[in-house]
Amino acid sequence: MEISHNIDRREAIRRAAILLGGVISAPTLAALLQRDNLAWAAAVGDTAGPWVPRTLSAAQLELVATIADRVIPPTDTPGGRAAGVHQFVDVLLTDYYPAAERDRFLAGLQGLDFRAVREHKKPFGKITRKQQDALLAKMDREAFPPRQMVADSEKKLQPPPRDPVVGPGANSTGAPPMQKPEADPEGMTDAIRSEMGSDWFWHRMKELAVVGYYSSQPGSTQELRVNPMGIWRGDIPYHRGDRAWA
């Protein structure tokens, strides 16, 4: 039997108060919740107004949203776009990652579009969903080669992710060097070419999609379940299909 655990924070505190025999009084509870909201809003400089990206252009934002929806598609629960992965990516690029990593990411993002153009003559956003899935799946397999879980006693050298130290074509997985097109697409730079020969961008994009999705409200509460506060049970039955804790 699956117990519904779609509770939000207010409900969680309310339930905790009940379990604690009313140790938290109603006014205290109300104050706690309000304090959280006000103090937090002050702390993060909450401002009114619609959200706008500060690093990604509108086109880049749309591309990231499209990628997010391919990595975590909408099913019976929301996908990456609805969960706001693209907004999360913009926040991290602006406020979290050092500038050099931001620039690598943007170059890699452009590189993805150039790869789509090379294969399908159109940017990523304009190719079919099936073509998008196939292209990303190929990048994903290249970036995450199958690896055996080996114990220390049997350790073999694992190939590192491709990340060129020198220029284009230098990679260590044995994939053929990138074919130089007849003419570079307009806007090609060394930085973009470098990222296209590296797995770095896809490692980062996938991480952002997975983290951005599963730590979002729909990801945590609809696709998965928030592990509720209240009591601790160390050993409860698990049935196949029960959603994981977020």
Add this chain to the structure above:
Amino acid sequence: MYYLQKDEYDAIVIGSGITGGWAAKELTEKGLRTLVIERGRDVRHGKDYVTEHKPDWEFPFRDSRLDPDKKGTEDYQVQARTSAFSESTKHFFAKDTKHPYQEAKPFTWIQGDQVGGKSLTWGRQVYRWSDLDFEANLKDGNGVDWPIRYADIAPWYSYVEKHIGVSGEKLGLPQLPDGEFLKPMELNAGEKFVKRNLEKAMPGRHLTIGRVAILTENHNGRAACHYCGPCPRGCSTGSYFSSQSSTLPAARATGRMTLVANSVVHSLIYDESRNRVTGVRVIDAETKEPREYSAKLVFLCASTLGSTRLLLASKSARFPNGLANSSGVLGQNLMDHHFLVGANGQLPDLREHYYQGNRPNGVYIPRFRNLGDEATKRTDYVRGYGYQGGAGRAGWGRGIGEAGIGVQLKSKLHEPGDWGFGITGFAECLPRKENYVELTSDTDAFGIPQLRVSCDWGENELTMRKDIAAQAAEMLEKAGCKNVHTYDANQPGKLGAEPGLGIHEMGTARMGRDPKTSVLNGWNQSHDVPNLFVTDGSCMSSSSCVNPSITYMALTARAVDHAVTEFKQGNI
């Protein structure tokens, strides 16, 4: 308050953290009018726990760890080295730009800068010392003999535990004495599996739930834990020990405590004619204006390095090398616990088992090496270590590092992954005079000389780490784990598992029997200056391998008891 330039109190406590809060409680409850001076800002219980219960999605970075290379950590380049430093706890760490120090060798000094100090963010694990620890220096010749034994401190462990509430399981092990325990938290299904198999396969090895200063039952007006998970954000129900939840309210209730925040003690004022500390010079943290306070009794509880720094900086004609430093050993014998070495593995099956709630605690494997008998004796190193860790089912994070996207990925991550189990050693560090702190000629914004720290792991520590990793792997394999991997994050001369990162830094103003080789006597009292007591981690003569804070609390309560007896008899 313009008229009170010199305020006279019975006692001054410098610092309001783990030990400062205890000193405040004990002094005021015993009748002394006590001033508690905290360098950092006020943090009010409940009201100022601004991130408590906030779900991940309400944090801009989803409560990510803030490493030193991330934007926004410019003022926290040392604090950002610890995994405890994240979006949800950042405001309970000191700014390194405000409280700088220097590293001759890599040393990570994690500091609080608020009322409560690190008692807000600590790990809450609490284990008593035994005579194996108190006799270690005498037996193997490292450091100086402790001036106390377990029998001296045992009643004070009980006293402290009864007030703060500690949950745990009694084991009857001589090397890890049992305490006054509330009922223990439950192991999860994976941990029960490992415990059963390990204890059967390796008699003499024990696995227990962590002993923690977290309530599993309502206690002394504080509510039992409600398993929301992240204690270090602060807990409005007071379910874990902090100065805010436990000791400061007791002190406040006496009506005899005055607490001033944003007040940086600059130096201690020493009167050579009477051989007494008469008070402190304070710099207002905001205005930088100086003030003085006086008292008959001073308890220095400013954290290990904070206290030693103040003593070194409080020079006089009688004490040119730092107050209470006739021995010359002040600043020497810095220790920390070394950790981040151990093993992880997968547990077979158990796929029909899960858990519910967010337990703020893991498992503990008590020390089984060098217990004083031939069977456990090592020839390659002295002293010992324990392990902390736990089991859990892999979460959605496992999707990041392997192939798979789209509906296939979503289906996979919809369910919990396989069970895993992992442990890291927490290990003893020998006291050595080569590990020390000294003052530099650079001062900070308050005019206090900065410390330079010179500390690294010695041969005993490095040799012990090899055994920690090997034993972790052996125990996991014998307990039925598969795909067992060992790890050791230590990189000599670099960051990774450097001294300080354990956040159990201790020593530098050690207790001892001989005033020529120690700073404090068996009562945490300065050998040199009778009305000066130092009860935080700086007093430690050796480090044991167990989390130290409960020992600091017990030493503080015991020291206050002695100090007040002496005070009331007119001896100090």
